[in-house]
Amino acid sequence: MDRRILVTGTGSGLGATLYDRFGGMALTRADNPAEFWEHSVYDAIVHCAIDLAEGVDDAVSKNVSLLKDVCRIPHRLFVYISSVDVYPNADRALREDDPLGPIPTDASYRAIKLACEQVLADTGTASLVLRPTALLGPTARPNSLIRMRRDPHCALTLSAASTFNYVLHRQVGEFIEAAMRDGHTGVYNIAATENVTLEEVAGILGARPVYGDFQYRTGDIDNSKAKAIYPELSMTSNENIAAFIQECA
DSSP: OOSOEEEEOTTSHHHHHHHHHHOSEEEOTTSOGGGGTTSOOEEEEEEOOOOOOTTOTTHHHHHHHHHHHHHTSOEEEEEEEOOGGGSOOOSSEEOTTSOOOOOOSSOOHHHHHHHHHHHHHHHTOOEEEEEEOEEESTTOOOOHHHHHHHOTTOBOSBOTTOEEOEEEHHHHHHHHHHHHHHTOOEEEEEOOSSOEEHHHHHHHHTOOOBOOSBOOBOOEEOOHHHHHHOGGGGSOHHHHHHHHHHHTO
């Protein structure tokens, strides 16, 4: 991709993978966004950074402040990595235009993502907001699947009936490339076409973990809008798990 791109949050997770894919400039925890304000215009800023420090009451305001500082860096398109966790629990397909309800008053992950989405919408900048499900990739942060792969007998806090939907880091990068190439903006659910239970994931991995009591539900994510741009989102969670295992072989 022959574009000038800045990626934030490149120390680990999706940000590290996207920086490796796109190149360009990296903005890490060690950097002050103000040092980038006088740079020439970036074709896109891909904002992956998030501060999830536990016990921090001002987590929402800290992340909103970071978003505002990054938005001041000259750019043509702002790509924000949000999450499907912004949706309230509902027994129906979750679509991008669904009402999300008020921002929680806690310092939860959902509150952070909702607040940042709202601030970005209020700026009026050209933006691409991605709401991915659980992410798998070479630099992914340890989730239940990755923990079971590393230790088949690990202890989990989640119940066997918890449901997940998995997409690959690579798919997020390829979606961004396709959207930028064709000039798409707006909000998109980045999800596989089918969910999977944690017990089914354990079966795929040959793991026998000790399950917890908390049940997480991904919900029914409608990915048709994103799939129209990037057809590979027709893959199921099971297929993406297999692809991830092959990537890491």
